[in-house]
Amino acid sequence: MLETIEDVQVKKRAVRPVPEDCYSQAPLDTGQDKNKIFQDELITLLERANASRIDDQRCVLPASFNQSSCRRMTEDRRETNAERGRQRLVKTLEGPGPYETIVLPHGGGYWADCGGGNLSLPPSNEHQPKTYRHHFLGQEHVNLTGWDESQGPVLVSVKYEAVEDQTRVVLRLRTGTVHSLVPSTASPPLAIVKALKPELSLNVLEPVLCPRASHLIAAYDEHVLVSQYKFGVLYQKFGQTTEEDLFGNRSSSPAFDEFLNCLGRRINLKSHRGYRGGLDTQFGQTGEEAVYQVYKETEMIFHVSTLLPYTDNDPQQLQRKRHIGNDIVAIVFQESNTPFSPDMVASHFLHAFIVVQAIDPHSANPRYKVCVTARDDVPAFGPPLPNPPIFHQGPELRDFLLEKLVNAESACYKANKFAQLELRTRSSLLESLVNDLREKSKEFLYSAAPETPTDFPETPKSESGSGNRFIDTVRKALIARVRSQENNNNTVKKMANGHSENDPSQSGNNTVTRSGTFGKKSSPSSPVSSPDIHTQRLNSRVSESDCSSLNSVELENGADSDTGLESMSSSENKTCSLCLEPADLAAEITRLKCDKLHLLRQNVTCQREIKRLRERELGLQSELAAASREILRLRELLKDYSTKDNAPTTL
Incomplete structure (x- = not known):
């Protein structure tokens, strides 16, 4: 039963302090002051009562306070998890080696792959962005558009493969693109689409008939292709267990430099003209050098921690973390056997780490052990690691790492945080493309049909272009x-x-x-x-x-x-x-009225233009007057300063 404030006050009145003169007559056997004991007991009792009231109040706090407290609790939990991770790494280092390359956090949230076939890759049955360009563009096929109540815009490309006696179908929805080969039948495209996606409820597919429609569709399919990448590179020394240790390494080592030369070539940022990945190429605020690579028509630049500028009196090294913390994939190079945990680096963007550990780096045949770790919502990506995951220095290691980095970033885009952004972008682009194709098809098919005004009959061009001469002719006839x-x-x-x-x-x-x-x-x-x-x-x-x-x-x-x-x-x-005949006169009167309407419209347009020009003239006059006043004021100031400078100084 919880104690109330009235109970505490009753206990305070019941236990009264004893006067000091009572204890001065005879010393206590225990040697302790009774006042001190009473004060300690009272403080303990008050703390219990306050704790009970705080526990009761936590369930009735305002919503805003709950949000802030939850945010603080989350930050505290994150700091606690980081501290626990650091303590776990320190405890691991206290034991005998060799140590595990990757130590997963205690609370989970990550998966690791160090070879051995313990991680299966998902089947590669996804639509390739260049499928339409390779199989449809420049060949006979049909493009159709539709609108589904639940799925939204639908874009379908159908092509008959005569050699294989199959029908190639590319179905584009806001949730993704499906590429399939179905047996050739006499079924209409709508039936084929519903066979691929039974949940669709659309009833009509409209053909796309406009110039350069295939190029617009190919551009939409290939908008997901990335030709420029940026990756982070961290240097971890033996025994480093915190983020500050990783970002605080001021210099590299010969083994790290040798690995960077295998990864790419060093460039001078001021003379670099390619992809810069957010680095400064004019004033040198992000260092003087960087690592750059061109691999399979893609540009890659690496944010190396030791090449980024080091800031004194900044233990977090925010200048370095600003670049590496905003990357999606990072490489962690270990010069010797030491454990790495993915929760060492706090970042909302970093989703995957490729840990490269040097083996005999100073020998004639250096080797490297490669391990991969990523968040749970990131699917596995290739190429698969061999068993054991050991690579010799050379093109084999470079090609494997570069391919692994590109696939890792593509897989990270499927994580929950990036998948929502990708879905939003794909939905907007597909809806815009479908609407654009529909409008272009209507314009292409019905642009030749004349448009008749509903307000008045159309005036012949020969007469509408010479309204004034027509009026003069009628005047002469009437006179x-x-x-x-x-x-x-x-x-x-x-x-x-x-x-x-x-x-x-x-x-x-x-x-x-x-x-x-x-x-x-x-x-x-x-x-x-x-x-x-x-x-x-x-x-x-x-x-x-x-x-x-x-x-x-x-x-x-x-x-x-x-x-x-x-x-x-x-x-x-x-x-x-x-x-003139009455019928001809009525027709001429009608044409006269049409010419009059045109003149009235021109008059209204001219009046608006005159009004706009007058307003602009007034604005310019006011600005000119303000500028003239400012010039006069500056002249007066200049005159005053000249007078003060020319005045003789008196001692």
Whole structure:
């Protein structure tokens, strides 16, 4: 039962200290001070009570505090594991040799391979990135795209192999690419795809029909190929059991230099023009030399710990760990038999270590023992180690190590941390490729079909390109029509005047005849004597129509348009060689409206451009004014400084 604070206070009141004069009369037999004993007992009791309350409070702490405490607990656990690993290595070194090359952590998390066939490699049935280039590109095949509800974008390549009487299929999903050879049948590609992946639910596959589609697909398949690698190289001396010891080696040894020469060639970073792997090639901040190698059309650069700059008063050597700690695979060179544990180096990126131990390094026939260790989520990778894993110095050791390093990095990409990033990248690239192929196919197939606007009929190119000339032509035709109407009016007037002079009783009929002559709309009460007035009115009406808004040019049934053509309806019964037919006139009016729309759009665009230029002009003027003020201020300062410098100094 836990003690409460009230119980502790009761015990404190029950046990009271004895006055000092009581103990001064006769010394104690035990020789101990009773006050000291009481204080110790009280402190112990208080500590127990506080510990009990802390235990009770740990389950009701806020979530934020739990997260921080968990983070601290994780760091403490990591430090504890590292300390335990170091103690285990120290304890191993206390025993007699020879020692194990790799000592796995006590908590697990890593696997090791030192030859002997105790580690089986997974079957190599994965899709090779260059399969499409070797078997499909430049040959007759079919590419199809689809979309699955659960798997997302789907891209399939199908090719019939006449020699083998088989069908080669490459199925690309966001989860990966599948390459398979199936017996040739009359089954459609959709059935073949569902036979390879029964969980797919897509019902339609669309063919890809656009230029250079095969090159885009080949580029997607080969985006996983890496042509540049960077690896770390650590130097471990005998008895070194911590990360600080590995990064703190200031100089190398002849055996280590001999191994580096076998691994690659030394280069001067300032004169290096190839892959640099994050090293400084201009100012020498990452050292002067590095190890470089070109192997099977791939560039490799090695971050060697002893070639990176050493920083005084920095036990962790962060300048070195900044490069090696961000690598994925590292080599650990041991000049003599000493154990290595993969948890010695704390890094989120390092997933695999290749430990190379020198055997008789100073003899005429130096040999090397190779062991491999990696995290549990990294699959095994080749080439397999021989039994025993001993190599002689020379091209055999170099080729094996370089091949092992490349395969190790490829295998590390399948670890949980890197696999999530790879899945995200592959999904984004595949979705972009499928959408791009679909759009290009639609453009390639349907680009020749004309697009008809829905708002207004299409204007012929010969007329839309010369809208202003077309308007001028219509103006001339309308002016000629008005002039002909005025001539007819004058003729009618003369005839009416002649009848009135001969027979005044016919004046009423003249009015009826005049009204019947001009049609449905009534004519002006007095005839127009000058045709120029009609011409000015027509020009003004046409210009006003061109500058009006878009709503004022809508052509409605039974409505008169605002283009200065009202007088045309009054002469429908008249025939003239310069007049147009009603159907042609309606078509020309429609084309005029289309030209007007184009002009209005150009006007809006020009207005926007003018507004933007004005805003830019105002901005430049404000900047110029600010610059002028700054120049004046600097001139005043320069004048003041010149005055102070020229002033005589008084002693």
